Amino acid sequence: xxxxxxxxxxxxxxxxxxxxxxxxxxxxxxxxxxxxxxxxxxxxxxxxxxxxxxxxxxxxxxxxxxxxxxxxxxxxxxxxxxxxxxxxxxxxxxxxxxxxxxxxxxxxxxxxxxxxxxxxxxxxxxxxxxx
Numbered sequence: 001x002x003x004x005x006x007x008x009x010x011x012x013x014x015x016x017x018x019x020x021x022x023x024x025x026x027x028x029x030x031x032x033x034x035x036x037x038x039x040x041x042x043x044x045x046x047x048x049x050x051x052x053x054x055x056x057x058x059x060x061x062x063x064x065x066x067x068x069x070x071x072x073x074x075x076x077x078x079x080x081x082x083x084x085x086x087x088x089x090x091x092x093x094x095x096x097x098x099x100x101x102x103x104x105x106x107x108x109x110x111x112x113x114x115x116x117x118x119x120x121x122x123x124x125x126x127x128x129x130x131x
Contacts, residue, residue, distance in 0.1 A: 001083040005123040006031075015118055015125045016102050022079030022086060023051040031102035034116060034125060038106025039063075041080075041091040042073060048093050051078075055093060063092070080109070082127065087113055 005013040015034040020027050021043065028050045030043065042063075045055050058074030065071060073094035079086050089109035110116075117126040 001127050003083075003125045003127070005120070005125065013120065013123055017082070017125065019103075019105070020081035021047055021051060022081060023053060026051050027081070032105045033102050034110065034118075035104045035106050036111065036116070038104045039108060041089060041103065041105045041109035043091055043093055043103035044100075045074070045093045045095040048076070055095070058093065061092065080105075082114075085129070089113075 003015075003017040006016040008014055016031050017034060018029065019032045020029050028047055030047065032041075032043075040063075048055050053076060055074050058076040060072065060074055062070045062072055071094060073092040075090050075092055078089060078091050080089050080091070081087075091109055113130060114127040115130055117128075119126070
């Protein structure tokens with residue numbers, strides 16, 4: 001399946017794709033940056049409220065990002081739809097990430113499901129499911 005890069009001001013292209021998070025018969029559309037440098041998938045904790053999941057019922061963990069400061073997140077098993085196909089993954093949910101306008105899909109939960117081809121010249125991302 002193929003997706004177009006998204007344009008962000010002032011004139012940046014980013015490999016951000018539409019996804020859908022699925023749980024308890026509820027679906028919520030979201031955007032995700034395909035981030036090969038991210039070990040895991042991380043999404044905004046506010047999405048759990050929509051999906052009727054208690055944030056702190058998940059496995060509490062910490063990560064250290066680019067700023068070098070530790071941040072708390074909670075792992076949850078969640079359904080993710082990409083291109084209409086559903087996969088069950090373990091993803092982290094972190095408060096206060098909504099300002100980014102998108103989550104991150106990383107090595108575990110995305111790159112272990114798909115082979116990813118980035119083509120910046122064509123402004124295109126191609127995903128092939130790993131069988």
